[in-house]
Amino acid sequence: MREWLIVPDPRPSWHRLAACAGDERFWETPLRGSQKLARLRAVCHGCPVRDACLTAALAEEAGRPAWTLSTVRGGLLPAERHKPPSTRR
Numbered sequence: 001m002r003e004w005l006i007v008p009d010p011r012p013s014w015h016r017l018a019a020c021a022g023d024e025r026f027w028e029t030p031l032r033g034s035q036k037l038a039r040l041r042a043v044c045h046g047c048p049v050r051d052a053c054l055t056a057a058l059a060e061e062a063g064r065p066a067w068t069l070s071t072v073r074g075g076l077l078p079a080e081r082h083k084p085p086s087t088r089r
Protein backbone atom coordinates (compact mmCIF):
# COMPACT_ATOMS: atom_id res chain seq x y z
CA MET A 1 0.00 0.00 0.00
CA ARG A 2 1.33 3.42 -0.94
CA GLU A 3 1.34 6.27 1.47
CA TRP A 4 1.30 9.84 0.23
CA LEU A 5 2.61 12.83 2.02
CA ILE A 6 0.76 15.99 1.06
CA VAL A 7 2.85 19.07 1.64
CA PRO A 8 0.81 22.27 1.91
CA ASP A 9 1.74 25.11 -0.43
CA PRO A 10 3.51 27.67 1.80
CA ARG A 11 2.56 30.58 -0.45
CA PRO A 12 -0.43 32.74 0.49
CA SER A 13 -3.66 32.14 -1.44
CA TRP A 14 -3.48 35.53 -3.21
CA HIS A 15 -0.23 34.49 -4.84
CA ARG A 16 -2.13 32.29 -7.31
CA LEU A 17 -3.39 35.50 -8.94
CA ALA A 18 0.01 37.19 -8.98
CA ALA A 19 1.46 38.41 -12.25
CA CYS A 20 4.76 36.81 -11.21
CA ALA A 21 3.30 33.41 -10.29
CA GLY A 22 5.68 30.79 -11.59
CA ASP A 23 8.48 33.30 -12.04
CA GLU A 24 10.71 32.94 -9.03
CA ARG A 25 13.02 35.81 -10.05
CA PHE A 26 10.85 38.10 -7.96
CA TRP A 27 11.41 36.20 -4.78
CA GLU A 28 15.00 35.10 -4.89
CA THR A 29 17.18 36.92 -7.42
CA PRO A 30 19.28 39.91 -6.38
CA LEU A 31 18.74 42.83 -8.71
CA ARG A 32 21.49 43.95 -11.03
CA GLY A 33 20.97 46.35 -13.86
CA SER A 34 18.38 48.98 -14.51
CA GLN A 35 16.77 47.08 -17.41
CA LYS A 36 16.02 44.10 -15.19
CA LEU A 37 14.60 46.36 -12.51
CA ALA A 38 12.40 48.09 -15.07
CA ARG A 39 11.07 44.73 -16.29
CA LEU A 40 10.23 43.61 -12.77
CA ARG A 41 8.51 46.91 -11.97
CA ALA A 42 6.48 46.66 -15.17
CA VAL A 43 5.15 43.23 -14.20
CA CYS A 44 4.26 44.48 -10.71
CA HIS A 45 2.52 47.53 -12.13
CA GLY A 46 -0.15 45.35 -13.74
CA CYS A 47 -0.41 42.84 -10.92
CA PRO A 48 -3.90 42.42 -9.42
CA VAL A 49 -2.55 41.52 -5.97
CA ARG A 50 0.02 44.28 -5.62
CA ASP A 51 -1.42 45.68 -2.36
CA ALA A 52 -1.54 42.23 -0.74
CA CYS A 53 2.01 41.57 -1.88
CA LEU A 54 3.30 44.81 -0.41
CA THR A 55 1.47 44.22 2.87
CA ALA A 56 2.92 40.71 3.12
CA ALA A 57 6.43 41.93 2.32
CA LEU A 58 6.28 44.58 5.02
CA ALA A 59 5.04 42.06 7.59
CA GLU A 60 7.65 39.46 6.67
CA GLU A 61 10.49 41.97 6.65
CA ALA A 62 9.63 43.89 9.82
CA GLY A 63 12.63 44.06 12.12
CA ARG A 64 15.05 42.51 9.66
CA PRO A 65 18.30 44.33 8.87
CA ALA A 66 18.12 46.29 5.61
CA TRP A 67 21.05 44.37 4.13
CA THR A 68 19.05 41.12 4.26
CA LEU A 69 16.24 42.51 2.08
CA SER A 70 16.28 42.27 -1.68
CA THR A 71 14.25 42.19 -4.86
CA VAL A 72 11.06 43.94 -5.91
CA ARG A 73 7.87 43.21 -3.98
CA GLY A 74 4.67 45.11 -4.50
CA GLY A 75 6.48 47.02 -7.23
CA LEU A 76 8.96 48.55 -4.81
CA LEU A 77 12.58 47.99 -3.84
CA PRO A 78 13.31 47.41 -0.12
CA ALA A 79 14.34 51.02 0.54
CA GLU A 80 11.17 52.26 -1.17
CA ARG A 81 8.69 49.95 0.52
CA HIS A 82 10.03 50.65 4.02
CA LYS A 83 9.44 54.38 3.75
CA PRO A 84 6.36 55.86 5.40
CA PRO A 85 3.35 55.15 3.11
CA SER A 86 2.80 58.84 2.30
CA THR A 87 6.30 59.10 0.79
CA ARG A 88 6.19 55.93 -1.35
CA ARG A 89 5.83 56.43 -5.05
Ligand code: SF4
Binding pocket: 018, 019, 020, 021, 026, 043, 044, 045, 047, 048, 049, 050, 053, 054, 072, 073, 074, 075
Ligand atom coordinates in the same frame (compact mmCIF):
# COMPACT_ATOMS: atom_id res chain seq x y z
S1 SF4 B 1 3.24 42.87 -6.97
FE1 SF4 B 1 4.97 42.10 -8.15
S2 SF4 B 1 6.15 40.81 -6.73
FE2 SF4 B 1 4.12 41.14 -5.86
S3 SF4 B 1 2.90 39.39 -6.50
FE3 SF4 B 1 2.56 41.01 -7.99
S4 SF4 B 1 4.05 40.69 -9.61
FE4 SF4 B 1 4.71 39.48 -7.84
